[in-house]
Amino acid sequence: MDFSHVHLSDEDRTFRDELRNFLRTIVTDEVIRRDRETGENFDEGVHLALGARGYLAADFKPESEGGFSAVRRRIWELEIGRAHTPWFHWPTTMMVARTLAQFASRELLDDLLPQVLSGQVRLCLGYTEPEGGSDVATCKTRAVREADGSSWVINGSKMFTSNAHNAQYVFLITNTDPDAPKHQSLTMFLVPLDSPGVEIQPLRTVDGDRTNITYYSDVRVEDRYRVGEVNGGWTVLREALNAEHGTIERDDQGLQKLATMTEHMLLLAEALDRAAAVAGDDDAVRYRLGRAVARMEAAMSSPEMFGRVAIAQTMRDITPDLMDILGAAAALPVDTDGAADDGGFEYLFRLAVPTGIYGGTLEVFRNMIAQHVLGLGRPNYSPPAKRPA
Structure with a gap:
């Protein structure tokens, strides 16, 4: 695995700064607060603004047709996550649109695709x-x-x-x-x-x-x-x-997102930093935080289906540990007086549960790894045979 730094050109740095500033203007505190309240992971105003700016089309199209380069797509994914953009609806829309491009009639595709890329159709x-x-x-x-x-x-x-x-x-x-x-x-x-x-x-x-x-x-x-x-x-x-499971063929530039749901780990990494800043300074706490960092780094470095399983399992294991370190205040939800991190830890604790269900349960993915990667047989869920009396 190559951990080399990518040196950005002047043009790519300008792209990053423009995108970062644009996200700062549209992903406001009010947008984030409303997203936490509604749980929709979507904001129409943000979605339409990104479409009008051409970002949705650039994310959908290959570079040869005016889409992002590999470097800019990686910048795009990172900045979207860092801004806490209500975002999970677009990857679903794009996944379906790519399937339509392959299998739908030309008439239907011509009718819908421009509206999808403008953000008007989801x-x-x-x-x-x-x-x-x-x-x-x-x-x-x-x-x-x-x-x-x-x-x-x-x-x-x-x-x-x-x-x-x-x-x-x-x-x-x-x-x-x-x-x-x-x-x-x-x-x-x-x-x-x-x-x-x-x-x-x-x-x-x-x-x-x-x-x-x-x-x-x-x-x-x-x-x-x-x-x-x-x-x-x-x-x-x-x-x-295959796209939802993260088993699509990877490029050879090493800049693709390693696994599905890595944006969830950005949230966890931020929470871990905040916990370390306020947690008590004793050997047990340092050990538990260090163990959490090591688990998180390993999960963030795991690709494809392996990464999907590692991310979900790591979130499920780390979030209760963080809440235990920070005490009862970490169990209070958003907008509750005295809530640690304004409820951020409690939110992540609850978020960790469905990450192991999206697109299939962890058990499904572990079976896929066992069968299709390790070459093991299909699981047998029948009850054990009774021994003769």
Whole structure:
């Protein structure tokens, strides 16, 4: 692993300074406070401002088409995180948009992509079902083609449709052939969320984030919104899942974000610095803080799926330790009198739980590592065989 420093050109330093100053003007204390209160991880004003400035388009496009260079993309990712930008909606939108660019019709892509890059249109994911868990292929949401073939009728429900209330379309996995094997029965649609029959209900997670349950009751969708082939949805979905899992092919310049959710570790690193500044000065505290720093650095240096697991597990292990070091005040939430770090430690403690669930549980990712990296067999969850009497 190469830990060399990157020496910025004058142009890249100017880009960094301009971006940093721009973020300072739009990501205000009020924006951050409101984001903590709502748990939406999204601010429309910030999103539209970044789109109008051309940053969203530059993040989406390759350098050959006017997008960021590798160095500028790394600067962009770091500064977005350091500014505490309410941000997690854009990577989801971009992930879906990249899949659309590969599988959607040219007509649909030409209609939507400019609006996505301007920030006017946002996209969310409709994968998980109430009884489906992390296995999205066990989809029961049905899409039935109408007789004339021009449209589909969709019925079903989805859990954890985060930011559906701020999005215009949901990237929805449906079952179009219940009699087929589960990976050959799926078809993907981009469903307009203002369609009659769509209902969005809020759902709060333990860390205070808002996600949603979405219901689809006789929702009619034109065939133009189908993405990919009928019953070929697994091929379409697999590309998006690879991006969400962090298993996409890496470049050879060493500047890509090492793993998904590294922005969460920026928050943890800041909290660890603040804890060290006010914690008691004795051997036990120094040992625990040093151990936390070592764990955090190791997690931040782990790539791909390994990094995703290491980041989530490290957050789960370190945050209760920090709260214990700082005492009862660290358990008080934001805007509570006497809260340590104005509730920052309590927020991170709650945030650590769902980081091990996003895009699949830690157990799912550990099984993927075991099977696809280490070459081990599939896990066997059947009960142990009873010994003969």
